[in-house]
Amino acid sequence: MNFRHLFDLYRNYEPFDRDALGVTEIDTQMHSEVETLVKQATGRKPKNLNKVEEILGAEKVKEINDKFSAMLKPRLEKRKANKKRAEAILESYAQIYEPQVSVELHKLSHSSGGDYHTQGYGCNKYAKGSLEEARLMLEMTGFKPEVREIPDPSGVDRWGICYYDYELWAYIDPFNYWILNHKHIGFTEMDYAVICWRNGVNPKVLFPFMDDDVFDRSMTLFRDSNYVVQLILPEERAAGIISAATPDPISEPPFPVQCPEPLAEPTPIFSENVVQLELFAI
Numbered sequence: 001m002n003f004r005h006l007f008d009l010y011r012n013y014e015p016f017d018r019d020a021l022g023v024t025e026i027d028t029q030m031h032s033e034v035e036t037l038v039k040q041a042t043g044r045k046p047k048n049l050n051k052v053e054e055i056l057g058a059e060k061v062k063e064i065n066d067k068f069s070a071m072l073k074p075r076l077e078k079r080k081a082n083k084k085r086a087e088a089i090l091e092s093y094a095q096i097y098e099p100q101v102s103v104e105l106h107k108l109s110h111s112s113g114g115d116y117h118t119q120g121y122g123c124n125k126y127a128k129g130s131l132e133e134a135r136l137m138l139e140m141t142g143f144k145p146e147v148r149e150i151p152d153p154s155g156v157d158r159w160g161i162c163y164y165d166y167e168l169w170a171y172i173d174p175f176n177y178w179i180l181n182h183k184h185i186g187f188t189e190m191d192y193a194v195i196c197w198r199n200g201v202n203p204k205v206l207f208p209f210m211d212d213d214v215f216d217r218s219m220t221l222f223r224d225s226n227y228v229v230q231l232i233l234p235e236e237r238a239a240g241i242i243s244a245a246t247p248d249p250i251s252e253p254p255f256p257v258q259c260p261e262p263l264a265e266p267t268p269i270f271s272e273n274v275v276q277l278e279l280f281a282i
């Protein structure tokens with residue numbers, strides 16, 4: 001199975017796709033049936049459907065809606081199941097695959113000051129800060145990230161505050177980045193809070209559901225110069241946890257700079273005869 005191709009299909013696959021679900025076809029059938037019923041009830045073809053409930057009654061309208069919703073629901077459920085199925089296959093693959101460093105930079109995510117407009121003049125600081133966890137994780141795993149500020153503002157509010165956009169780039173392509181993010185690598189909630197404070201942003205703005213005790217303790221820890229955040233790696237790499245105290249240079253990142261495609265395929269979680277395209281058939 002070509003997992004990179006499967007990832008591309010997975011990433012671009014939207015369960016609620018009107019064309020794939022045949023929404024237009026179902027709408028046409030429903031409108032045709034409603035027009036027929038209205039004509040039978042009034043003796044004339046309706047000019048519009050604004051008074052359908054008044055003519056046919058609420059119970060009949062609900063019956064019609066339920067009928068056509070029942071036609072759409074199994075198609076939508078199948079498409080949702082398809083995406084989950086593909087994700088499960090990719091998830092199993094992520095556990096045995098070593099993310100590879102790319103020879104060129106790739107844009108992985110972005111953030112805009114407009115997303116944090118409630119922070120007033122601090123909106124751009126929060127936009128940039130929202131990328132810091134991912135940036136630090138990529139740095140500590142050897143993918144040499146950088147956060148770029150787009151020179152021209154993407155918007156201006158009524159008080160004259162300019163919204164700037166920020167992009168996260170690194171030497172890793174989207175496929176390998178997805179794999180990296182699904183290898184259960186990351187920071188504890190406490191370390192995430194400390195990272196936020198050290199970048200001048202309130203962690204509860206970015207993560208409102210943070211535990212109050214963690215929030216309170218983090219305000220003390222981030223001022224402690226001896227406290228270093230740690231990247232939590234999978235169990236098989238537990239002995240090689242890298243500290244943020246000396247993130248650069250990294251002599252031996254946890255993932256090799258050059259890694260060939262694995263020879264072994266992951267243990268299939270579905271039958272061997274599953275064809276990739278069947279995963280995305282309606």
